[in-house]
Amino acid sequence: MGAAAWWRRSLGQRFNPAGVAAVAAVAASEPRLALPHVSVQDIRWLDWGELRRAGFRGVVFDKDNTLTAPYAPGLWPPLAAAFDQCRAAFPPGSLAVYSNSADIKKPGGEAKEIESYFGCSASNLVLVGDRYFTDVVYGNRNGFLTVLTEPLNFANESYIVRQVRKFEAYLISYWYRKGHRPIKHPLLPDARRIVKFDPYNDPMAPAA
Numbered sequence: 001m002g003a004a005a006w007w008r009r010s011l012g013q014r015f016n017p018a019g020v021a022a023v024a025a026v027a028a029s030e031p032r033l034a035l036p037h038v039s040v041q042d043i044r045w046l047d048w049g050e051l052r053r054a055g056f057r058g059v060v061f062d063k064d065n066t067l068t069a070p071y072a073p074g075l076w077p078p079l080a081a082a083f084d085q086c087r088a089a090f091p092p093g094s095l096a097v098y099s100n101s102a103d104i105k106k107p108g109g110e111a112k113e114i115e116s117y118f119g120c121s122a123s124n125l126v127l128v129g130d131r132y133f134t135d136v137v138y139g140n141r142n143g144f145l146t147v148l149t150e151p152l153n154f155a156n157e158s159y160i161v162r163q164v165r166k167f168e169a170y171l172i173s174y175w176y177r178k179g180h181r182p183i184k185h186p187l188l189p190d191a192r193r194i195v196k197f198d199p200y201n202d203p204m205a206p207a208a
Contacts, residue, residue, distance in 0.1 A: 037146050037182050055187045096114070096118075
C-alpha cells in the first residue's frame with residue numbers, strides 16, 4: 001500500500017479537507033464559530049422535550065462517534081432510550097443522520113439542502129456532532145443550534161486523528177481563555193436549559 005493510500009485509509013471519515021479549511025478560516029477570522037452552544041457527554045444529557053418547546057423543528061446528527069462507534073452500522077446500545085426520546089419529541093421526518101463512512105455525506109457550505117428537507121430555516125434545527133471544526137463550525141455558520149458530544153469510542157481512530165482532536169481541543173481552550181464565547185442562538189439564549197442535571201457529573205456545572 002502506497003503512502004498516500006495509507007494516509008487516506010488511516011484518516012478515514014474523521015479527517016477531511018473541509019475540516020482543514022475550516023480551521024484556517026476560523027483561526028484567522030471568527031473563533032467563536034468553533035464554539036458549540038452546548039457541550040455534553042452524549043445525547044443522554046439532552047432534554048429533547050425542552051428543545052421542542054423552545055421552537056426547534058428537527059435534529060441533524062453526525063453518525064460516527066456521536067450515535068455509533070466509528071464505522072459501526074448500529075446505534076450504540078446505551079443511547080437507545082435517549083434516541084427514542086428524541087424521536088418521541090419530534091414528529092416523523094424531523095430527524096436526519098449523516099456520515100461519510102456510510103456514504104451519507106456530511107453537508108458542506110450552505111444548508112439549503114437540509115433546509116429544503118426539513119421545510120424550515122436552519123435556525124430552527126439542532127446539529128449534534130463530536131467535532132469542533134466540522135460539525136460545530138458548519139452548524140454555527142448556518143444558524144443551527146450546535147451541540148458537541150464527546151466521542152463514544154477511540155478504539156478505531158488512528159493516532160493521527162487523535163492528534164488532530166488534541167489540536168482542536170488546544171485551540172478551543174485557548175480561545176475561551178482569550179474571552180471568546182459561543183454565538184447566542186435566537187431561540188435559546190441560555191442553552192443550559194436543555195441539559196439534564198446529574199448531581200454526580202453535570203457537564204454544565206461551573207468549575208470549583
